[in-house]
Amino acid sequence: MDIYLVGGAVRDELLGLPVKERDWVVVGATPQQLIDQGFKPVGKDFPVFLHPDTREEYALARTERKSGHGYTGFVFHAEPDVSLEQDLIRRDLTVNAMARTADGEIIDPFGGKRDLKARLLRHVSPAFTEDPLRVLRVARLAARYRWMGFRVAEETVELMTRITISGELTHLPAERVWKETNRALMERSPQAYFQTLHDCGALAELFPELAHLDGVPQCPDHHPTVDVLTHQYRCLAQAARQQLPLTSRYALLCHDLGKAETPPDGWPEHKGHERRGEQLAREMSQRLRVSRELADAAVTMTRWQRRAQRALKLRPADVWEMLHSLDVVRRPRRLKFFLAACEADARTCAADPKAPFPQGEYLAGVAEAVRQVDVTGLREAGLAGQALGLALDEKRLKVIKEYKKEFLERWQP
């Protein structure tokens, strides 16, 4: 039997990038031979085995053909007579269809090295269409490698468009869509994922809420990018520059969805888009089956973003209404992720993306001050229930007022 390193590990080695995961392909072996050598079979659907020591994945060389809709509709042929080339030709991209022998020889039958040099993500063969998830994979890789100058080859965009038109994307299970999207959001250029999907029409299939933002104008005073979808892309790019966590990036992805439903006579102000957006954010989160934390962050961001941006001009009662709704006394993390997303949004709109964002420091400071308000004294004074709640709120408002005064004195624009 012959064993080769394949896929992303070869690609990243050749790009001089760190390799996180190694996949191997085994040619000329039967499953029993691998089991006899101590390999552990994993998964029902794929002829894949785990190495007894390294736990890395070893797959028998295979050909596959489609037998139904979506990701699970495959039939495999993984006999010892399947050659390395037959295995490589059914892979997604030329840059992923190279193999390396133990002594370092690169086997590259489909021009992977040439495409790495040309910075092109290009499909290997028409077999690309066998797995519609590849549309999302290509978009995710575009998000990962955009900074190096990679783009999707025109003929691959055409093929991805055909897959989209065929309706195959609608059969992808939500978990698969979210897994790719989750990873893409954490890449260096998350916006490139959505742009690539948009280029082949897949954005409208998978994320109609976002696609509907295309061409929707917004206030040029606050948004140098007048179109909401472009603003969306820039927010994601800014979130990546600030290395924000997934929760903040997802919140940003959803924060302006309501603007798609503004009737044209309400352009470009989009009054009340927050309310309309909450429902859309909820629907999108439900469809993608994201975690509760993410779904909650999306709604929070949609509802309170505008108020947070105006934080320094707000009355203490309005600040407290927002912070109370965010449950800041018990959930400091939630506020942190929310403020990080608000900061990225503000920087995206600002003429100077490095301009300070005092609203964030102010709201975080208010939350901390409010957390310090002591409830024991009030309890000892015999207060309970609603009366205790009212007295606490009164104390908190006083603390916010004092904090605001002190903050404004300290903060010099």
Ligand SMILES: Nc1ccn([C@@H]2O[C@H](COP(=O)(O)OP(=O)(O)OP(=O)(O)O)[C@@H](O)[C@H]2O)c(=O)n1
């Ligand atoms: N739908 C898929 C999934 C995977 N592959 C092939 O299997 C390899 C390994 O897949 P995976 O580990 O999922 O991705 P990587 O390319 O290694 O990328 P990443 O660094 O994101 O893991 C890919 O390089 C590609 O050759 C494919 O052709 N089609």
